[in-house]
Amino acid sequence: MGRNTKNRPPRKRSPSKIAANQAARDAQLEKRQASKQYHLLSCFPGEFLRCKNNQAEVQTTIAANYNLARLRRVVLPKDDNTTFLVPVPPLTDKQKKLVGPAMMPRILLSRPGFTPQANAWVEEIGQVPFLLARFVDVLTAEEQSLLYEAYQEFLAANPSRPEDRGKNRSDTAAYHFCLWAHYKLAAFITRDSLQLKLKEPHRAQVLTLLDKFLSLVISLIVPRLSLLVNHYAPQHIAFMAPVYEKIEAQFAAEFLERPALKLGPLFFAVAVKHGSSQYIHLDGNDFQALWTFIVVISSKDGKWMGGDFFAPQLGGRIPVRGGQAIAAQTKILAHCGMEVHGEGRLVLTCFSHNAMVAKALFGPPKERRKAVVVG
Numbered sequence: 270m271g272r273n274t275k276n277r278p279p280r281k282r283s284p285s286k287i288a289a290n291q292a293a294r295d296a297q298l299e300k301r302q303a304s305k306q307y308h309l310l311s312c313f314p315g316e317f318l319r320c321k322n323n324q325a326e327v328q329t330t331i332a333a334n335y336n337l338a339r340l341r342r343v344v345l346p347k348d349d350n351t352t353f354l355v356p357v358p359p360l361t362d363k364q365k366k367l368v369g370p371a372m373m374p375r376i377l378l379s380r381p382g383f384t385p386q387a388n389a390w391v392e393e394i395g396q397v398p399f400l401l402a403r404f405v406d407v408l409t410a411e412e413q414s415l416l417y418e419a420y421q422e423f424l425a426a427n428p429s430r431p432e433d434r435g436k437n438r439s440d441t442a443a444y445h446f447c448l449w450a451h452y453k454l455a456a457f458i459t460r461d462s463l464q465l466k467l468k469e470p471h472r473a474q475v476l477t478l479l480d481k482f483l484s485l486v487i488s489l490i491v492p493r494l495s496l497l498v499n500h501y502a503p504q505h506i507a508f509m510a511p512v513y514e515k516i517e518a519q520f521a522a523e524f525l526e527r528p529a530l531k532l533g534p535l536f537f538a539v540a541v542k543h544g545s546s547q548y549i550h551l552d553g554n555d556f557q558a559l560w561t562f563i564v565v566i567s568s569k570d571g572k573w574m575g576g577d578f579f580a581p582q583l584g585g586r587i588p589v590r591g592g593q594a595i596a597a598q599t600k601i602l603a604h605c606g607m608e609v610h611g612e613g614r615l616v617l618t619c620f621s622h623n624a625m626v627a628k629a630l631f632g633p634p635k636e637r638r639k640a641v642v643v644g
């Protein structure tokens with residue numbers, strides 16, 4: 270169960286010592302998830318199996334179908350230190366006509382670029398079995414401090430302002446690091462990762478600090494999430510395996526020069542921000558068959574409240590404390606972050622752009638461009 274860290278300042282340890290302790294931590298991680306609560310839905314929340322990406326429509330639909338004022342007061346998990354799991358409920362016959370295996374839209378499965386072999390492969394993998402999972406004790410207080418401080422050092426070096434990619438979700442911009450994609454283009458390294466507007470030697474200093482932060486994401490967060498995903502949703506890993514292979518080959522030179530940009534195999538991009546995405550939205554850039562991971566980090570002396578993950582279609586909000594993570598199908602579930610009071614909270618959203626995944630899995634964009642936009 271959870272550790273009482275509130276009254277005890279975290280001991281300072283070097284990243285190498287923390288890495289040495291990882292094997293022991295990994296072994297404990299499954300034990301820490303032992304206390305589980307399942308939240309069963311009576312039917313699949315299928316409002317958005319057709320419409321996507323238009324956030325105004327998402328908000329109108331949710332407001333028309335759910336009593337938001339009441340649901341915001343409903344806390345779903347019984348307590349803060351329980352693994353909380355929402356299994357995917359069975360689809361109705363009508364919904365089955367819209368999506369195939371692994372929540373893949375029928376329209377995408379029927380595109381010319383989608384071969385019978387690819388169809389069989391998606392059928393075999395099946396879908397991620399949980400719409401949402403909240404995992405506890407993913408990061409210790411010391412690990413959160415390391416990540417938080419590394420990010421603060423990056424900000425203190427005066428990097429370029431973040432490229433604004435999420436105006437319809439939040440009033441505050443997030444940095445987007447590592448790999449992104451566009452429907453018409455190959456995957457690319459984000460501008461926030463390259464900092465090309467800065468002059469040398471300032472740029473080199475900023476990139477050193479950024480890579481230090483990203484290296485901590487790779488060494489502390491990725492292995493923990495991998496263990497959990499392997500246990501709860503191996504379909505996610507199976508889906509990402511061929512994507513990872515192609516991305517590794519495409520960016521071999523860049524990864525050699527900057528290994529910190531190689532976040533795989535669970536995800537290829539990380540968005541970082543202090544605030545929350547407070548407007549109800551769908552993550553249109555995510556891939557519907559995969560989980561997106563939201564990892565909350567608390568600074569050593571952070572004092573904050575709120576920031577719960579609110580998902581009206583699930584019937585309420587899910588508190589997420591420092592060191593915990595939400596894994597959710599955020600292209601299917603409408604959601605937002607509730608207001609945060611206080612300082613010292615950082616949110617990392619880890620995902621892969623849907624165009625990157627679709628291109629790696631199903632072929633060139635020319636053959637499936639329209640289908641992916643429909644999502």
Ligand SMILES: [Fe+2]
Nearest residue numbers: 546551552599
């Ligand atoms: Fe989101």
